[in-house]
Amino acid sequence: MQDLEIFPFYKNLTKDEKMEFEGLLRPMAEKKGTIIHYQGDSCNNSLLLVKGSIRLYSQADNFSNEVTLYKLKEGEQCLSNMITVVENTSAIPSAVTETDVKGYYVNRELIEEFIKKVPSYQDFMFSLYAQKVVDLTTAVQTTKFKNLDDQIMDYLHCQGEKKIKITHNELAKNMHTSRTVITRVLKKLKKEKKVALFRGVIEILM
Incomplete structure (x- = not known):
């Protein structure tokens, strides 16, 4: 799948790993303004975004206010629903498409296997975590100061x-x-x- 080459770890996979990876992916496509999930939802799959942008945000208990936490961009995996999937917990933020989007859903078993066995996927995830920490810190500083x-x-x-x-x-x-x-x-x-x-x-x- 040529569109998967947008993910840095994919090109470092072996032929067998690519076949296993591609065989367990589920394609997704949504229009702008679509809610991917609400905070509190259970997620069974994590999203790899190939095209478009998704906003992750948190809402007050009465839904009167919301705060943007970070944006999911092309070539990234959604950390929020990945944690939800792996830890079997409820989603912390809600997610809404800012543009038309395309991507793939990946299940828990494959995520856990690749985290343990595939160094390039480990590097990809650590790099993504680091970038989102920077994004969150910048958002807090901007809002506060x-x-x-x-x-x-x-x-x-x-x-x-x-x-x-x-x-x-x-x-x-x-x-x-x-x-x-x-x-x-x-x-x-x-x-x-x-x-x-x-x-x-x-x-x-x-």
Whole structure:
């Protein structure tokens, strides 16, 4: 399977390991905005993401607020549901697709076997853990120590485009605040000529 080459460990597998690995994969494809799982759900398989982006987030008990924990990107395995699968526990965060996505589900038995026996998979998982710790730390620092104006501008610049297709509600979820607050701050940034606002689009001006 050529699309599996996006995962660093795959190209280091032996022919027999590749056959075993591919034989136990279950393809998945979902549209943008699909809930993959809710916090508290039981997960029977872990996701290897080939295409797209998935947001992992935690919600308050009354579901009034949510906090983005990290993003699952192409060529990554979902650590959250992997832990849920291996430890047979409930999912800590919820997961929603930010784009159309494609990938493969892998079961508990294969995960446990590869963790024990395949060095390249071990390296892949340790590297992924390290990166997500950095992502979580950055998210906490940004939320705790930066004002919302700077947080929003940083987020917009990180999207890699001058015009970002995003609603105020979507931005509010990513910034861990309310839509009303986001709208107020965006109007301020517009007045300062830092952004231009259109329906469903924010353009960076500086």
